[in-house]
Amino acid sequence: MCGADGWDVGGRRADVRDADVLDRLLPGVDVVVHQAAKVGLGVDVADLPEYASVNVYGTAVLLAAMARHGVGRLVLASSMVIYGEGRYACAAHGQVRPGPRSVHDLEQGRFEPVCPRCGESLRWAVIEEDAPADPRNAYATSKLAQEHLAANWARETGGRVAALRYHNVYGPRMPRDTPYAGVAAIFRSELAAGRAPRVFEDGRQLRDFVHVRDVARANLAALSAPVPPGELRAWNIASGTPHTVGEMAQALAAERGGPSPRVTGEYRLGDVRHIVASPRRAEAELGFRAEIGFEVGMKEFARS
Numbered sequence: 001m002c003g004a005d006g007w008d009v010g011g012r013r014a015d016v017r018d019a020d021v022l023d024r025l026l027p028g029v030d031v032v033v034h035q036a037a038k039v040g041l042g043v044d045v046a047d048l049p050e051y052a053s054v055n056v057y058g059t060a061v062l063l064a065a066m067a068r069h070g071v072g073r074l075v076l077a078s079s080m081v082i083y084g085e086g087r088y089a090c091a092a093h094g095q096v097r098p099g100p101r102s103v104h105d106l107e108q109g110r111f112e113p114v115c116p117r118c119g120e121s122l123r124w125a126v127i128e129e130d131a132p133a134d135p136r137n138a139y140a141t142s143k144l145a146q147e148h149l150a151a152n153w154a155r156e157t158g159g160r161v162a163a164l165r166y167h168n169v170y171g172p173r174m175p176r177d178t179p180y181a182g183v184a185a186i187f188r189s190e191l192a193a194g195r196a197p198r199v200f201e202d203g204r205q206l207r208d209f210v211h212v213r214d215v216a217r218a219n220l221a222a223l224s225a226p227v228p229p230g231e232l233r234a235w236n237i238a239s240g241t242p243h244t245v246g247e248m249a250q251a252l253a254a255e256r257g258g259p260s261p262r263v264t265g266e267y268r269l270g271d272v273r274h275i276v277a278s279p280r281r282a283e284a285e286l287g288f289r290a291e292i293g294f295e296v297g298m299k300e301f302a303r304s
């Protein structure tokens, strides 16, 4: 168990699905900060049971144990993946939601989503917390299920949930050499092995990369988040400054002295194209604002 600055505050490793361990740990606890999860887009549908087991069932076991021990507050590591494709506007039809990705389009190198009504190109826009959920892969579905279960728990027990919808978290101590991680960790592992990062699509897809120390600060702010009893409230945890995946690969490669990233044109059906969120609600209500900029954060991450 670690504090926000990495100090060891003691604790033990356990499986979140183990109700006996939770029954020993939870008496006397005021707030649970739930970060345990299986992350990443996964490899294929064979991953479905594990996402459901760790993320959905694990959260259910935790919430039931919190209810048994009268723990009244939960800070949940949620994710921007629950929005699916971000927000888009069509010149003719206003705000629209793109349909599922078409293999045909992706094979032709057409990565930008189009208007589901007229097929014309779209402009992306910033997404806010009240946007409808639209999970597009197993991980996203499991993160949304966590929010729903936590909201059920809050209603039944009068508890309070602060759901932090993390954007693309990166920083020291990310897992290495595993597909079950975000793209920043994957690129760093490639570079460390002397291989060029493989940038999918055309590399121009946008993400908001937010540093793990900023995310830790957001969690501290959320411990006393203004949530009425019986409710769940969500906040985007983002830097507010989007970058393309290609830029991120370049920044890491430059800091490590290569190899240069390779834009491969590969695609994953469960991916979304652009996802850019507004960090305004978190600033207004939690007093949280990311402090570690992209250049500084990526330099440190490349070497960590």
Ligand SMILES: O=c1ccn([C@@H]2O[C@H](COP(=O)(O)OP(=O)(O)O[C@H]3O[C@H](CO)[C@@H](O)[C@H](O)[C@H]3O)[C@@H](O)[C@H]2O)c(=O)[nH]1
Pocket (backbone or CB within 6 Å): 039, 040, 041, 042, 079, 081, 139, 166, 167, 168, 169, 180, 181, 182, 183, 184, 186, 187, 198, 199, 200, 201, 205, 207, 245, 267, 268, 271, 272
């Ligand atoms: O080797 C790779 C892997 C991914 N990508 C691209 O990078 C982007 C982001 O990928 P990734 O970080 O896997 O997915 P996101 O959906 O943006 O990220 C969220 O969802 C991931 C799982 O889907 C989590 O692991 C992250 O922490 C979370 O921020 C996508 O366009 C991918 O196609 C590449 O270009 N090369």
